[in-house]
């Protein structure tokens with residue numbers, strides 16, 4: 001079942017730079033897709049377009065059958081609730097506790113005017129704690145986020161996404177600032193969300209090695225175009 005569909009999608013930045021060129025792509029529910037390509041190829045533009053962190057200039061993007069391209073207000077919020085984001089720089093609130101950071105994943109379930117931390121319910125806190133258990137950080141609930149190692153901070157970000165419970169996870173270079181061993185752990189946790197919770201994962205990775213190891217499907221991007229789309233076992237050495 002298609003969960004993300006790009007139809008003739010192009011993105012040209014205000015300064016004229018072409019980010020994406022006429023992309024046609026279908027990602028099905030439950031896939032673990034890895035996007036590879038050189039720096040500047042358009043990987044991050046692709047992820048930002050799917051979540052509509054910026055508007056595309058042509059075409060249409062459907063999330064679980066609904067167009068996000070021109071969605072507004074409540075409709076846009078409901079579509080975005082189904083999309084979780086993981087960033088290279090973790091994007092945690094550094095001075096807040098691990099628990100509070102994970103709780104922000106629940107914000108998607110409250111109207112915007114209500115998102116004060118004190119309004120989170122016992123159930124929200126339970127979900128946040130369970131999410132931390134799933135990534136092996138239950139003993140860190142009350143630690144300050146910036147006291148944790150980089151790998152641990154990224155796993156807090158993964159717990160935050162788990163607490164959000166989206167259908168789709170977009171991970172933009174989730175391991176770029178981590179060493180190889182820590183990178184594997186982070187990717188294993190993403191794989192866990194995919195296998196155990198059925199979340200569809202789309203991850204940009206710099207490393208073709210990691211792409212082969214973790215992606216069931218590898219998509220190669222060059223100059224804003226899809227130049228490769230296939231099984232990991234068949235991935236060519238360079239894309």
Ligand code: ADP
Pocket residue numbers: 013014015017018019037038039040041042043044045046
């Ligand atoms: P990747 O994630 O593969 O490294 P990007 O999607 O970041 O590639 O960039 C694709 C192209 O778009 C590059 O040429 C980049 O310089 C350009 N680009 C990215 N963001 C912007 C922006 N905000 N304004 C103008 N050009 C941009």
Ligand code: ADP
Pocket residue numbers: 134135136137149151152185186188189
């Ligand atoms: P450090 O980097 O300070 O050594 P770690 O993050 O490696 O700390 O490990 C802290 C605890 O979490 C360990 O007990 C480890 O076994 C566990 N752990 C590490 N990575 C994961 C993971 N991906 N999923 C579940 N538990 C993990």
